[in-house]
Amino acid sequence: MAHLARTKTGRPTAETLWIGIGIVVAYGVVPFAGSDYLLDAVLTPFLVLALAAVGLNVLTGYAGQVSLGSAAFLAVGAYAAYNLHLRVPGLPLLLDLVLAGGIAAAIGIVFGLPSLRLRGFYLAVSTLAAQFFVQWALTKFGWFSNDNPSGVIDAPVLRIGSVSFTTAAERYVFSLTIVVVLTLLTLLLLRSQSGRNFIAVRDHEIAAKVVGVPLLRTKLLAFGMSSFLIGVAGVLWAFAYLRTVEPAGFNLDRSFQILFIIIIGGLASLRGSFIGAAFIVVFPLLLSRIGAALLGRVFDSGVLEMSQHIVIGALIIVFLIAEPRGLIALWDRAWSAVRPARRPTIPT
Amino acid sequence: MSGIATGAGVLRLEEGPPAEPIHQSTRERDSATQRRTARVAQTLASPALGLAKISLTFGGVAALRDVDLEVARGEIRAVIGPNGAGKSSLLNIVSGLYRPDRGQVQFGEHSFDQVPTARLAAHGVARTFQNLALFKGLSVFDNVQMGLAHRVRAGFLRQIMGSPLARRIEEENRAAAKEVIGFLHLDDVQDCFAGTLPYGVQKRVELARALVARPKLLLLDEPFAGVTLAEKQELSQHVRNARDSLGATIVLIEHDIGIVMELSDRVAVLDYGRKIADGTPDQIRADPAVIDAYLGVAHEDDTELAV
Numbered sequence: 001m002a003h004l005a006r007t008k009t010g011r012p013t014a015e016t017l018w019i020g021i022g023i024v025v026a027y028g029v030v031p032f033a034g035s036d037y038l039l040d041a042v043l044t045p046f047l048v049l050a051l052a053a054v055g056l057n058v059l060t061g062y063a064g065q066v067s068l069g070s071a072a073f074l075a076v077g078a079y080a081a082y083n084l085h086l087r088v089p090g091l092p093l094l095l096d097l098v099l100a101g102g103i104a105a106a107i108g109i110v111f112g113l114p115s116l117r118l119r120g121f122y123l124a125v126s127t128l129a130a131q132f133f134v135q136w137a138l139t140k141f142g143w144f145s146n147d148n149p150s151g152v153i154d155a156p157v158l159r160i161g162s163v164s165f166t167t168a169a170e171r172y173v174f175s176l177t178i179v180v181v182l183t184l185l186t187l188l189l190l191r192s193q194s195g196r197n198f199i200a201v202r203d204h205e206i207a208a209k210v211v212g213v214p215l216l217r218t219k220l221l222a223f224g225m226s227s228f229l230i231g232v233a234g235v236l237w238a239f240a241y242l243r244t245v246e247p248a249g250f251n252l253d254r255s256f257q258i259l260f261i262i263i264i265g266g267l268a269s270l271r272g273s274f275i276g277a278a279f280i281v282v283f284p285l286l287l288s289r290i291g292a293a294l295l296g297r298v299f300d301s302g303v304l305e306m307s308q309h310i311v312i313g314a315l316i317i318v319f320l321i322a323e324p325r326g327l328i329a330l331w332d333r334a335w336s337a338v339r340p341a342r343r344p345t346i347p348t
Numbered sequence: 349m350s351g352i353a354t355g356a357g358v359l360r361l362e363e364g365p366p367a368e369p370i371h372q373s374t375r376e377r378d379s380a381t382q383r384r385t386a387r388v389a390q391t392l393a394s395p396a397l398g399l400a401k402i403s404l405t406f407g408g409v410a411a412l413r414d415v416d417l418e419v420a421r422g423e424i425r426a427v428i429g430p431n432g433a434g435k436s437s438l439l440n441i442v443s444g445l446y447r448p449d450r451g452q453v454q455f456g457e458h459s460f461d462q463v464p465t466a467r468l469a470a471h472g473v474a475r476t477f478q479n480l481a482l483f484k485g486l487s488v489f490d491n492v493q494m495g496l497a498h499r500v501r502a503g504f505l506r507q508i509m510g511s512p513l514a515r516r517i518e519e520e521n522r523a524a525a526k527e528v529i530g531f532l533h534l535d536d537v538q539d540c541f542a543g544t545l546p547y548g549v550q551k552r553v554e555l556a557r558a559l560v561a562r563p564k565l566l567l568l569d570e571p572f573a574g575v576t577l578a579e580k581q582e583l584s585q586h587v588r589n590a591r592d593s594l595g596a597t598i599v600l601i602e603h604d605i606g607i608v609m610e611l612s613d614r615v616a617v618l619d620y621g622r623k624i625a626d627g628t629p630d631q632i633r634a635d636p637a638v639i640d641a642y643l644g645v646a647h648e649d650d651t652e653l654a655v
Contacts, residue, residue: 031522032619051635060536064463073468118381148607185508188507188508188510189504189507189508192504192507192508192514193497193502193507193517193518193521193557194504196483196486196490196493196497197494197497199483199490200431200483200486200494200497202485203482203483203484203485203486204482204483206477206479206481207477207481207482207483208483208494208497209465209466210443210445210465210468210474210475211469211474211495211496211497211498211557212466212467212468212470212493212497212499213494213497213498214466217464225504263484268485313430
């Protein structure tokens with residue numbers, strides 16, 4: 001497509017090449033070389049959180065609508081997919097995934113309606129309603145968890161046709177495929193007129209209205225698209241990563257975690273979503289390993305964990321002071337230091 | 349005469365190469381022909397823009413009182429007056445951002461109590477803002493292309509999948525944006541973020557965004573404020589070209605009296621929300637009321653609050 005071609009000529013193909021190499025390694029090397037621990041406890045949650053961050057970035061980074069309800073849409077996706085699987089016999093998994101995302105999108109659009117009147121902090125507070133309402137509804141009505149007294153659901157085995165994804169490596173590959181496909185589709189959306197409309201609404205709503213951007217449709221599309229992506233991420237979180245989930249797992253902390261990912265990674269950057277997710281998932285693990293190795297004999301594990309939180313918090317502050325546009329801006333700066341000839345282009 | 353020029357979608361600038369007509373589908377061309385015929389008929393009947401008895405108050409303060417304004421097709425119409433006289437309020441009413449307490453706004457044959465801003469571009473009206481209103485996170489090219497946002501009829505799924513309709517619209521819009529960018533000499537900066545450019549260049553980008561849709565009516569809110577003398581001369585040439593080559597009718601708010609008198613066909617003067625004079629530049633220059641209210645006192649270094 002013409003608009004893709006232009007961006008490619010503006011940006012050296014080196015970057016496209018790197019993304020290609022990354023995908024090849026992710027498919028060809030990692031599933032065979034990675035340990036079960038790495039695949040199951042690090043890479044799969046990284047992919048799922050990255051997809052959720054891509055979803056939130058569409059809404060907050062690109063369209064400028066702040067949301068604190070991400071975890072609610074993760075929960076909606078997870079529980080919708082579970083119930084569809086349970087109550088519609090023979091429903092293919094991929095269709096289940098899309099429908100669950102669709103249900104999350106529908107609920108996202110409903111909770112996006114206040115965005116027509118509210119902005120900034122006020123909108124953020126109104127999206128909190130989604131957070132609390134969804135968690136309350138899932139706990140209150142046993143039907144959603146098939147009347148399991150603790151509200152916990154056990155995810156079914158991932159199966160497409162006769163192929164089932166049971167081992168850690170297989171579930172990783174399944175998640176990877178969904179995440180890659182949806183990220184590419186999101187990229188296409190962001191590079192279309194709809195994507196430009198998002199940024200126009202974010203940067204100058206009145207000017208956007210004057211040039212004929214349909215504000216209502218654009219904002220609701222952002223909410224719908226974002227909730228769809230986060231909903232699918234919720235399905236992966238439940239089915240591919242944890243395999244047994246409860247409403248309490250989708251609390252406000254999770255919403256904040258996703259928000260921090262996009263702030264640390266870089267707003268309005270899809271690459272930033274991945275870098276931010278990697279940081280949030282991997283960094284605490286690294287820190288706890290290092291802490292345990294160095295100071296494990298001196299302090300007990302409770303103290304270590306506490307100091308871990310403090311170190312991460314402090315690092316985030318230092319970092320955002322040094323580079324408010326997130327890790328991706330640091331990355332780009334380093335990259336252009338290596339290759340100064342790069343022409344200025346729009347990052348994605 | 350001017351009505352016929354409006355229909356011809358051709359851009360020309362003396363030093364530049366002759367631009368190609370924008371790409372149009374047969375269907376659009378047919379409807380364009382119809383519109384043109386209709387417009388020629390209207391040229392005699394209705395003005396491009398008519399304001400009738402517009403009044404606007406903010407709380408107890410009357411910003412505009414019974415203002416009438418008629419803008420003929422193809423003319424450059426300036427609105428001047430001291431700060432706080434209600435000039436920007438007038439443009440905001442015309443673009444539907446404010447709703448007048450009383451009065452009517454008329455575009456051609458359409459008459460409104462409040463102009464629907466969302467349909468403004470579809471009615472062939474474009475505007476620039478007193479303080480820049482660019483989309484800082486988009487490139488110059490994308491900013492200009494945003495001026496055609498109202499033309500994109502394909503839904504988001506079609507845009508993602510690149511359906512023939514979505515691609516055709518995208519290509520048409522890109523071609524139109526490219527043409528205007530060439531016209532306003534923005535080629536060198538078209539890949540830069542709009543927010544990173546010097547002020548005068550940003551003003552030009554905003555003009556390009558307004559011109560890309562070939563508006564029938566172009567509203568310019570202080571297009572020359574804060575730019576250098578050389579840029580002023582270049583910009584005023586572009587404004588004149590927008591009328592001469594694109595056939596746009598232009599309403600111009602400006603403090604620089606020199607440029608106003610040189611550029612405009614007729615001038616309306618506002619003071620304290622009332623229209624105190626209306627006529628050709630020569631008539632205005634000689635009008636004692638205007639000299640009292642405005643010309644006699646220098647206000648040019650002041651700026652007003654944002655929209």
